[in-house]
Structure formats: structure tokens, C-alpha cells
Amino acid sequence: MIGERVTRKEDVRFLTGAGRYLADLRPAGLKHAAILRSPVAHARVNGIDTTAAKALPGVVAVFTAADLKEHSRPLSHRLAVPGIRPLEWYCLADEKVRYVGEPLAVVVAESRYVAEDALELIELDLDELDVVTDVRASLGDDGEESAPLLFEEWGDNVFYAGGFANGDFDAAVARADGVLRETIAHHRIVGLPLEGHGACGHFDRTRGELLLYSSNQQPHNLRTVVADVTALPLEKVRVIAPDMGGGFGNKQHFHREELLIAVVATLVPDPVTWSADRSESLTGSVQSRQQEHDVEVAYRSDGRVLGVRTHVIADLGSPTLYFSSIGPALITTSMLPGTYDIEAFEYRLTGVATNKPPMGAYRGFGQPQANFTIERVMDLVADATGVDPADVRRRNMVPDAPRPYFSATGNRYDTPSFHEQMEVLLDELDYPAVRRDQEEARREGRLVGVGLANLVECSTANLFGFCSQFGGYEMASVVVQPNGHVSINCGTKSQGQGHQTIYAQIAADVLTIPMSAIDVSDGDTALLPHGMGTWGSRSATAGGGVVLKGTRQIRDKMTAIAAHMLRVDGEEVELSEGTFSAGAGRVTFAEVAHAAYLQTFLLPPGMDPGLATIASLDPGLADPFPDATGRMNAGSTFSTAAAAAVVEIDAGTGQVVIRSFRIVHDCGTVINPLLLDGQIQGGFAQALGAVLLEEVVHDAQGQPLTSTLLDYLIPSFSDVPRVHTHHREHPSELLGGFRGAGEATTICGPSAIANAVHDALGPLGVRVLQTNLSSRSIREMIRSAGVKPDPFARALAS
């Protein structure tokens, strides 16, 4: 079944309205929570008066930080890397609020309507403080007096400071024909799963057990945090992640709100549920990507890059988040060299606190920023030297041998040839023809551009060094039931990726029984001792790998039973189409299962009855921590891609139209091409949104201006063209040969689009140094290049 385009096992329930998402859960006696959030971006909290709210009929309870402190322990980022500030906070803000949307109080009521009514009756006594929303201002780099401090005890707003050097950048500069110095701005967006996050908790007092449903990508790791915060024994906390309406990294964190619901559930008699409404998810949840990269590039006149030095300034918002808001930026710096062999490579990373919501994970986890900057650098070097962008890439690409190749930052690329991959792309694109068409278009006064991007994607990290208290392994239980049907439970958590289907495909191949006889579940901490959840393109590799391992263990035991039943040696037994056979002897899969439980006298002497295993698999290879030089291999394996975008821009409106987007992609062994194409196409839509449409806007006072889907625009039906995809399969060294597939287009799509936009606007003298390529931004860029009032005429003249 591996490699086949099978439709999904999970589809029928979603298609008939029978999915069970967080907000669909209705335990008896359910109460509804609503959260009061800070209306200002920075203030000291003098007091919160909840008297009137408590008096409202239908209100069960109201809690503030002061009420919860004795019932909960503080949260922290748990990260012990050098250069990071220690930091603790509570589910609800206590002494200060640091961003608009920070939770201040929670109401529990008979209905959400009543709970929201009660929010309006809570009186806040806040002393407003000066606000800082810009990283340079927060660092005091803008020449202003000192910036307001989010955490006075730090003495500045620097949450994290670190750096790394490989090779001698100054020597590279001395040898170079030219040096580029630019700042590339990565703007703030949100992952925006269509279902916002939410939690529903119930504490069984007689048993001392907390059941927490949560729309979370890592139910087991969430359980650990819930046990810490509630001070309950770990085994008394059960977390269930039900069907999830998307996650994309936004639900990978352990949000204050889900921990709040856990704590509140221990204090009220009935189950309590809370789901983020859209405005809460747009303004008060994690946001992503915002960084500034000051880059210096030493290059030769033939386009060879001799050295890159970067200062990555990450806008963390208020870093009151576990796991830590610095995590994605650490991966940004680690993956900055990309597919290029850059000997002299240095970076500094500064994680800066501002009065905005916490920075967090979003599909790609810091890698889109790394890819964008290095791919922009290649094109800027092409511009500076007059060498074609494809040739600049050829001259700088990591050579084909040896493998593994270790990047400047220590990443261990186990990949096939980047060169060959890009040549396949250029062939399929017919690059010379595209360039000729572009010339033709330019003569007609049209702004057409082509952009390239190469991708190496870190997959299946273990994240000790980024987030602490994690592992890179995965667990799965595999049970053959007495009737020969198979139940698999895995520690990953599908948010729509189709794990039920792909794991069943893998198991069906090993056990040779139909997928319909294989049931796959996930997301329940009671069913498995531990699991790492789904993030970082790890489910096919770690989850698929452990399912492969567990089903093989079971198959081997069944083969031994079958051999005994057939009175032959194990080596003589073959399993195919659900039947064990040796010569003329046959025994079916179901008969062996039956024997294992119900006719145990048929088992080989001394063999334990039953067919169940809990398998665990650590794909290995990824380093848990940096070495003494700061190098660290962040991934167990790496996926690759080469992508090209062709765009046309209307200089009058600034609108970018994507004429084509093509990707040559390699995620190792492909499990299901139908689902893989879905990941590529869906990831592309998010890439397109990230550069052309989406932008989180805060005003100077930190007030969010994008709080609904009417002002935060995600791609719609008419925005997203069909991606041309070519999958190549170079299996990884990991069990199953998988490399991980969820993030390729999200990471390299923005880079390819931006490179195409830059190329299209070249005749106008516009240089693209930012990820925000909305129509408004493009018009501004055209205007600030001094082109007006008729940009068309200028393009024609060039």
C-alpha cells in the first residue's frame, strides 16, 4: 500500500459532520468559560474587581491571578541554554500586562453568552505604561531615550543573546570583490488554523483525576506541563486531543489558556470548556515569523559567495510562552546556510521583547525566514555581479559529494544532489524560454519575473536544545485483536494530515491485511506512556517508522506461531494477503490471532499469549545540544526541493499575480501521493498568503488592527493557482526511508515568489528586502524607488 493514492480513512466522519472537535464535546453539566483580556499593551495591574460579574445570574465562578496563585504553579520556558533570561509567569497576568489580549481573568458560566456578559462587568484598575512595539526601539537602537522595559528586572529588553562563527568572515571580506549590506524584514503573520485552540477540563474529585481535552499537537507533552502547573501526579492527568481543525505549529505550544482551563477545572465541580473565538486567536494567541536580518555578504565577481554574516533580531513579543518563543529563531540561524556551501558564516541572534503577543511556531518553524534570506542573498549577488540567478546558485550550491555533508552550522545533510534537483526544475520550467518570454513581456511594458528557491528542510528534530524536556523518538502500540483486526495508537497527533490513513498503509504492507481491518488512533495519553506529537515534519519519519517497527515485531511473533501451527521452521513461512503459508500448509492471519488469545495450546512452548506491543523508535542522528563550537545537527534527516515562481505585477495597483509555481520535491519514500500533493498545495497556499496577503498589524500603542478575517486576509478560492509538482524519491537512512513532507512549499514558496517579484520589478529599480509583498507594500516600494506617476512608461523605456 505504501506509494498508493488511497483515499483517507478519516474522511467519512468529516464529510458527514461526525467529526468530534473540541467545541463539539458536551460532557454532562458542561460550563463555559470566557477570558477577559488586556485592552492595553502595557500596564501595571492595580486591581481587578469581579464582584458584579460574580453576581450575574448564571455565573458559576470568576478567577483572577490572585485567586489562582495558591492553586497553581507558575509556568516557565524551561530552557537552560546560555544567553537566555530565566522567566516565570502564571496562566493569568498578575502584576503587569505586556500585550493587548493577555489573559487577566476568567469567568465560568452556564453558557458562553452569559460568560461573555459577565466579562463586561469586571472592573480593571490598570496603570498604563509606555509601549514599545518595534525591536530597534526596544533595543534602544533608534536613538530615542531608553525604551520602556517589559521586565524591569532584566535592565533591558533582551530575552536571548547568542552567536556563532565558522571560518573567518573578515578574511572573506578581504578576498571579496564586493560586499553587500542589507536589512531584510520578515513581517508578523499568524498560522491561523481554521479551528482556534481550546480546552475542556473535568476534575473527578473522588478519584483525584483530571481529564483535559485540548486541541493540541502534543498531548503527552501537554500532560507533563499540566501535571506541573496543577501539582497533580502525572498519572492522574489524562490529556485527549480530539479531532483538530488544523494546527500548523500554532497548537504546538502549551498555551496559557489550556493550562488555565486545567487549573479552573480543579476548582469547579463541573466540566469547563473554552474555545478561542476568531478575534482571540488573531490577537491574543501566538503569532509568528517576525524578524529582522542585518546581512553582510562577501562575494566574488563571478557570483561565488565567500562569506555571510547576519544579525538576526527576533521580535518575540512578550516571551511568556512555553515552549519558548526563541525556538523558531534558533532554527532560523541554524538553517541560514540553506543548500549553499558557505565557508565563512557568522551570526548573532538577539531575541527582543516587545509589547505584542508571544512569537511562536508556524509551519516551517523558523525555516521560512532562513530560506527567504539566503535565497534573497543569492539574487542580490546576481544583481550585483550581473551573473544569472541560476548560475549564482550553481556556483554556490553544496557539492554532490561527500555525503553526509555538514553545513557551516553543523546540520548533517543526508540528501541527494541539490545540483541535479535544480537542473530538473530548470528543465521542466524551460528556464531559457521563460527568460525569453520575460524579455518579450518587458518589451510590451509588462512586469514579469521569475524567481528560484532551493530548499533543504530540517526534519524530525529532537529539540532538547531548543525547547528542553523533549525527545526525538516516537511510541506506538500495535495490538492484533483476537479476531485478527489491528488497532494502532501512535504518539503523534494528526491535525488533518491523514495519519490514520498513512499509518494504516504502512501497517497493511507489513501485515498484508486490508486497510479496512486496521484501525489507527492518536491523541490520548491513557493509551500510550508517552509520545512527542506532530510537528517539524516528524510524523512520517518518527511515527511511520515506529508503526513499521511495531507491526514488524508483531508480524514476527505471528510468523513464529504460524510456523508452530504448520509444524515447520519459521524461515519457511511466508506471509502474503493475510495468509501464512509454508508449502501446502496455510493458516490465516485471523486464525493465528485467534490462537494467540483463545487457543493458546497452539502456541510454541514457552511463548506468552497475546499479540500486543508498545514499540518505540528514536530515529537518532539529531544532536540534542550544540557542541562546544556551537554546531548542532538539528534534524534526523532532511527533505529537499527546488521551486520556481513566475509572477506578473500590475504596477498601478501593486497586485502580484502568480502565473505559475513549480516544485521538484524529495521527501524520500512517498507513502501516499494523494495526501502528499495535498500537503504541497496546502503549504503553497500558506506561502502565498504569507507574502501577498497576510499581515498582523499593531499600531504604535500595540493595539491590534487585524482582529477579524475581514482585515487579516488569508488566501481564498480565487487566489491560489495549482502547483506543478514533481516528486523524486531518494529514501533516507531512517526506517522506511521517509524524510518528512509537511512544510516544503511553506518554507521555500515565499522565497521563490519574492525572488520573482524582485525580478519583475527590476526595470523599475525596486529591490525586494522584505517578506511583505501585499499590493500596498508593492505600491510603496514602487513609489519609494522614485517611480511615478506612470510606472508603465518607465518600464517601457528601460
Place this chain on the structure above:
Amino acid sequence: MREIALLVNGEPVSVEVDPREHLADVLRDRLGLTGTHKACEQGACGACTVHLDGTPVLSCLLFAVQADNRSVTTVEGVGTTEDLAPIQRALSERHGLQCGFCTPGMIMQALDVVGRANGGLTPERVRHEMSGNLCRCTGYVSIVDAVLDAAAESSSVAAVPDNEPTQAEVSG
């Protein structure tokens, strides 16, 4: 509180509602029909689309009392596990759903688009008529394909070829 009478998926029901309650909440909370999803409650995403007297409406923008004495169809009334409607089958075959959160709204909108198609559906028209429904997972093309398949099945007009490039038409 006020009692209203509805015909929900062909079944007559009467239910006590608060006049300020949205139809989406009444369907979900009082009638247990949780297939209708809410993803914005501001009329911007289409996830809550149901049919009111046969016409698609956003149930997050209607008060339940506005549906008094009218007929409401939700995704639960469309097809069953054993007998999926053509659009439901097509969505599965084309992988037009990932997390499934937008899917009920997509189905209710697509039923209307297909129903009015008269054999004249094109990819552009599907994209235009479905444009009030947002999906964060799929990147849309598989949904477009599915709607065209369902339309082709109901009018037995040949389906649009699998890999027909739509870039130019969509974005042009």
C-alpha cells in the same frame, strides 16, 4: 426565551431559544448538530453555512428566531456513512479535505453551486461561487476539482481533466 418551530433535516422540531442566540449555536448546542462549525462568527469564513429553505446562509449571522417556521438543512442531512452524496464522495476522492473543519460549510455551499450549475460549471465559476468559504489546509484546487466532479456526475457531463492548469484562469 421563546419557542420556535423548525424543520431540521426534514424533521420537525420545536426548541426554546434566547432571542439573541444565533442559529449556529442553536443547531450545535440545543439540537446537538455539531457538524455545523463556527470559525469566525463574523460572516467571513463560510464554515457555518447551512441551507435555509434551500438557500445557503451563514448560520452565525442569523438569529435562530429568524428561522422560525422555516426549513434548515445541515451537513447531517446531506449524506450518510453508507450513502454519501456525490459531492462528499468527490471531496474524498480528490482529497478536498484535510482537517475537515471547513468541510461541512464547503459541502453546503457546493450543493447549491452544483444545483444551480445547469451543466455550465467551469473552474473559474466554481472558484467565484465558492469564494465565501475559506480553507486553511488544502489550497483549494482539490475542492474545485471535487465540485466539478460532483457537477459532472449530476449532469453526466464529462469531468474536467485532472491536471488542467488553472493558474491563468484563476489569477488572470
